Amino acid sequence: MIGAWVGPGLVLLCCAVLAPAAQAAITGIYTCTTPDGRKLTSDRIIPECAAREQRVLNSDGSLKAVVPPLMSPEERAEQEILDRKRNAERLALADAQRRDRNLMLRYPNEAAHRKVRDAALDDINKAMRISQNRLKELAQERVPLTNEQEFYKGKPLPPKLKQQLDANDAAAEAQRELIENQKVELVRITALYDVELARLKQLWGGAAPGSLPPAKK
Secondary structure (H helix, E strand, C coil), X not given: CCCEEECCCCEEECECCCCHHHHHCCCCEEEEECCCCCEEEECCCCHHHCXXXXXXXXXXXXXXXXXXXXXXHHHHHHHHHHXXXXXXXXXXXXXXXXXXXXXXXXXXXXXHHHHHHHHHHHHHHHHHHHHHHHHHHHHHHHHHHHHHHHHHCCCCCCHHHHHHHHHHHHHHHHHHHHHHHHHHHHHHHHHHHHHXXXXXXXXXXXXXXXXXXXCCC
């Protein structure tokens, strides 16, 4: 409700809310002009003026409130969609503000962010070194198997030797795939911390939490 004192008579002007139940709760003299020019008055909402603005007067004739036109079912449905959209935007803003505040609490400065970033990247690099070392071990384990395989050129391999060679191939391929996945993860984590740091720099610089656009994934 918005009010303002106007003139010597100190008349309080106020705007009524749109809900019909709230409009009906406004006591006073309702007055309006119908589309055909008739002036109507009543002690409640005037159905003939549902699509027009209605003025609510005090007993002394001063203006108490202005009731906007009632909504049609279609207009009410559109308003509900708009209300849901605005509510979703409000919740999204509150969530963005919360996440930005939490980010600043976790990383009060760039040194704190770099420490966590380095630890995350170090874990991936360690995993890659383990996989690379295992790949070297498998290559060494294959040497005697390959030498033995030379004795059977043009002949079927003994089942045990074939099984050992196949197992070595499968293990080596698995490690190579693991290394490729670790490389992808290294790039992903690096990009994630780059984006996060860019956002933090803006927040540290004074940007209001929730005011920045969502980070691109």
